[in-house]
Amino acid sequence: MSNLPTKVYTATWSEHPVWKNLGLSLGIVALLLIYIPIFWLVLMSFTGDPLSGFPGNFTTKWYFSLGEHRNWLQPLFVSLAIASGVSLVSMVCATIVGRTVSRLRRKAMAVTVLAVTLLPLAIPGVIIGTALFLYFRVLLGFKMGVWSLCIGHFVWAFPFALLAVLVVALRFDPRLLDSAADLGAGPFERFWTIEFPLLKDGVIAGGLFAFLLSFNEIARSIYLKGRTETLPVYIWQQAASHSSHVVLIYSLNVLILIASTLLVGFAFRLLFGKNTQ
């Protein structure tokens, strides 16, 4: 340390380059904690004996045996159906709420609407799950199933879709609508030809986020699923039960990871890609 050439003004310990490196290295530690499991998951999916925890004997046989043991297909279709429905409804609702909130004249009203609609972001899934279960199942006496999963997932996914729409809705200049009206466009035409094309990217990105959040949801699904099985719940149960199919979970998860990553990348390009061009 004493051999390092020291500049005149770096007299204090707090200016030592170690602090800059510290920030970077701590971030690398955290990123490793995030990405080592993902990397290891991919590695294990190609390993002959994944339960040992060591890579080796590389093979693609687990991917092929996914085609033989098709128990996961039914949960996959359920998850896809729910995620598509939730995503579609989230897009419509987020567009309605997003474009209205960004143009409300009274700030207090906008803040209240946002606080109420973004509330589920700050409430753990267990509490939402319990609340919805007690309300629908015990109080109102409905049987849980796909519909209750849809509601639970929507409550979780909608705030994110709304945030994505707000990113573009807050950039939208309402004077464009004034000009359109001056030129004789009706309310629907104004929305469809002027406003929607400008909001579209945020809406689609919000829809993709909603799809992924619903598709991967576990915390609320446990309470709301009734007898229905979604793919994450199926995988979770297989993993927790130490069943012999646990090896297939690695390859299945890798396929889901790849699909999810592609969708996220696409959503981000829609949301932020145009700014950097």
Added chain:
Amino acid sequence: MGLSTLQPPTKINLKGIVIFLLSWSFFVLIPIAGLLLWSFLTMENFRPVWDLSLQAYREVFASGRWEVTARTLGIASLVTLLEIVLALPFALWLSKGTKNMGLKITVLAALTIPFFLSLSARTIVWRALLGLHGPVNYALMATGVIDGPLDWLLFSQFSVILGLIGPYFPTMVFPLYLSINLIDDEMLAASTDLGATPGFTFWHVILPLAFPGLGAGIIFTFVPMIGDSVVPTLLGGGHVILLSASVESLLRILNYSVAAALSVVMLSIMVGVILVVSLVSTKIITSKSSALPEVTP
């Protein structure tokens, strides 16, 4: 066409949002508020009875559930603290330490993508890594750090804490990054020009201005962690029971009012944390900024 028939064009139709908010209250707000009511009901023969009492709360405190609450809060606080230690220097580096835009965007994307990936998939792998015969134990033994495999690496508080750090790191970094990024570079330069040491600048300029971000980070990290069900189940292996598993077991034995009471206890703790965090951050911001003119030369 007479001008009087023209509507002001930017006037927005409120019908859609009103319908949405009504259904939102029916599907979300009323059920959440209903938890409070449930928690005061008494259970008789697995059925709730309209007999308001504090019975459910007494049961929460009398049974082992209180320990579960304390354990959950302890683990969540510890992990939140670890996240601050990891994320604050990192956010500082990310917003002020590097000028490389491509690197910044890559890091931000790397932090965002895992959020949309299945948490159970990312958590299951720790089992293979940390197991008795797993690579971590093998590496430690091969290098002679330990003689026999460590049995506390998996299915212990350690593995739960380790498993929680990764998934809850981005929620701490993002608010911190956003708030530090908003600080004007010229303000930091001015602070240095006026003779402040970097430590002084950090303590009296950056930290007070980053405090809203820190508060938001604490809320977005601590709050969902309290209710996390995936990590403690998969990595606790039944040895580390946290609140979510406790609520789930209560619902399974149809003890609805105690489950509701436990949820209300959780909610109150969270509201408490949110209040304390926002109070402290407003106080720090006002006291620091009022103290600043006196100490700057």
